[in-house]
Structure formats: structure tokens, C-alpha cells
Amino acid sequence: MKLKLDWTLLTPILALIVLGAAAMIHNTVLFIVSAVALALAVFATVHHAEVVAHRVGEPFGTLVLAIAVTVIEVALIVSVMLSGGPDKVGLPRDTVFAAIMICSGAIVGLCLLVGGLRHHVQDFQLQGASAALAILFALSVLTMVLPNFTSTIPGPTLSTSQLIFVGVISLVLYVTFVFVQTIRHRDYFLPFESASVTENRDADEEADVPHAPPPSNGEAWLALVFLLLSLVSVVGLAKLLSPAVEAGVAASGAPEAVVGVVIAALVLLPEGLAALRAARANRLQTSLNLALGSALASIGLTIPTVAVVSIVIGQPIELGLAPKEITMLALSLLVSVITLGTGRSTVLQGVVHLVIFAAFLFLSVVP
Numbered sequence: 001m002k003l004k005l006d007w008t009l010l011t012p013i014l015a016l017i018v019l020g021a022a023a024m025i026h027n028t029v030l031f032i033v034s035a036v037a038l039a040l041a042v043f044a045t046v047h048h049a050e051v052v053a054h055r056v057g058e059p060f061g062t063l064v065l066a067i068a069v070t071v072i073e074v075a076l077i078v079s080v081m082l083s084g085g086p087d088k089v090g091l092p093r094d095t096v097f098a099a100i101m102i103c104s105g106a107i108v109g110l111c112l113l114v115g116g117l118r119h120h121v122q123d124f125q126l127q128g129a130s131a132a133l134a135i136l137f138a139l140s141v142l143t144m145v146l147p148n149f150t151s152t153i154p155g156p157t158l159s160t161s162q163l164i165f166v167g168v169i170s171l172v173l174y175v176t177f178v179f180v181q182t183i184r185h186r187d188y189f190l191p192f193e194s195a196s197v198t199e200n201r202d203a204d205e206e207a208d209v210p211h212a213p214p215p216s217n218g219e220a221w222l223a224l225v226f227l228l229l230s231l232v233s234v235v236g237l238a239k240l241l242s243p244a245v246e247a248g249v250a251a252s253g254a255p256e257a258v259v260g261v262v263i264a265a266l267v268l269l270p271e272g273l274a275a276l277r278a279a280r281a282n283r284l285q286t287s288l289n290l291a292l293g294s295a296l297a298s299i300g301l302t303i304p305t306v307a308v309v310s311i312v313i314g315q316p317i318e319l320g321l322a323p324k325e326i327t328m329l330a331l332s333l334l335v336s337v338i339t340l341g342t343g344r345s346t347v348l349q350g351v352v353h354l355v356i357f358a359a360f361l362f363l364s365v366v367p
Contacts, residue, residue: 011044012233045231051219051223052223055214055215066271066294071301074301076263077302077306082309089317093319094261096298096302100295101360103294111278115350119282121344122282125191131177135174139173145320157320163317171300332353
């Protein structure tokens, strides 16, 4: 245990050192080292997030990771917007859309599939899933579909007053959800407490369930500090490697929107791994809290921030999705409502979500 703890404390510091060196020196060796450091920082992020989550309990633990990751995702998008100029007017939309599809398709799908294969049937709180999906549906349509049909300024852009309005309602919806999740109806987002939780498990499965006592306050604060350091290193390295990603996308002839998919995937990787580990340990409620909460935070925090940046620097942004993307978004959200509308899941739901995500990926590269 001591070796694991030392490794997870050392990794974020080494990743930041690699980030600083790679920012000043550009060569192939440092590029490869940066990619390795990025992968290690992701695993360190997951570890520290789980320590914090274990200390503060559900649903606060998953909320910490979702907001932390999204805040740094917003910083990454804004920095690329400022440096890229008018050529990046669609980057916020592409990244947020990709984040929704990754959360509702890849993360939810993998969790349902892996959890179903390991535990056959898993239960979760229907009220919590329904609340999250209702907010996600409203946020998605109001921010990425409605801009195509406004008439003050031809879509997919919005006028200044419309952009302010969309930013305000996005923030209001997200803050309301956080209030409901953490205070008013916290029990909707807590895992079921049942005496049968350990039934039909072998010794290996039993070991996956965390029975250790919560960490101390000092350990939790230390984990929170290194969680933030890990997230900074993940996003910093992702931004450092993004020019190579953009060059690779351009060389392959794929649409520029694929860059948003890559950014979203890199930033959401820690949450995806944490959600997958929770599903394997028969804690599907935690997995759904992470996946759906991340999608909500991605819209509810990103749209208001980029709206402010757009107005301040006078750079318009395109929020409206193209018809193909609207179709994929509608399919993903509708299927999520259906598959998560019973409070129980099997491998079937997981396969459906993953197929939709596979279609999204394929059509992103081959539109």
C-alpha cells in the first residue's frame, strides 16, 4: 500500500516536470515521454479521486471529480479559443457534444456491459437517473439545437442577448441539479444499502468491494491537492500534445470536429476509469453519478464560461449542431431515457449504448 501511495504522489509531480520540459524543448523523445506521463497521470487522478470520494461519501465524491475535471476542461477550451482565433469558433460545441456522447455512450455503455457481465443484473436509483437525464435533455436542446432555429442572427450562432440568456439558464439548471443531488434529494443519488450486496460473489469479487475505513482528514486533503495537480498535468499534457493531434487529424483528412472528440476523450478518461472500476465493484450508482454528472457539468459550466469569453473578446462562437449530430444526440438521449428508466440494468443496455457511441465515432471520422 505504501508503494502505491508513493507512486501516486510522485506521478503528478513528474508529469508537471515533463510538461515544463516539453514546453521548452521539442523533440520526439519528449513527445513520447509526455504521452506516457499523460497516461500515468490519468491513473493517479483516478486513485486520488477515489480517496476523496471515500472520505466525503456519495454523491459528493463523484461531484468533486466531475466539477474538477470540467473546470480544467473549460480552461483548456478557452485557451485554445484565445490562441486559435476565428478558426476555433466551433470548438466549444464540438467538445461539449463529444463529452455528452462519451459520457452517455462510452462510459455508461462500458459500465453497464462490464457490470452486467460480472454481476448479471445491477440496481440503481431510478429517481436520480431520471433527474439527471431531464436536466441533460433540456441543456442539450437549449444550447446545441435551439441556436439553429433562432432568427435574430442566422444559426448556428446566437446574438449577444441570446448568448447571455443561454449561459444563464445553463448555469441555473446545473446549480439546481447540484442542489438537488447534494442537499434536497441526496438519497436519490446514493447506492442501495442491502444485506444481499455480497450474495453470489466469489472471493475475488468480494475483494473488489471497498470495506476499508474512510481515510483521515489529512489523507483526504492531501489526495485533493494531488487530484488537482494530476488534473492540471493531464490537461496541460493534453494541450501540449493537441497540435500533433490536430496535424494528425488534418493529415488523415478527417473533419476538424474530431479534435474536439480527442480533447473530450482525454479530459474524461479519469472519470471513465473511475466509473468503470465502480461498476466492476457492483456500485453502478456511483458509475452513473460520474457519467451523467460529468455530462451535465460539461454543458452547465462550459457554455456560460465560453459565452462570457466570446462576449469579452468579441469572437463569435457556433453552438448549433448539424442535422447529423442532432440526430445522434437525440438517439443517445432517448435511448438513455429508455435504458435507464427501469432502475435495473443488464448487458443488453450496455451493448446498445456502445453501438450508438461506435456510430458516433465512425460518423465523426467518415461524415
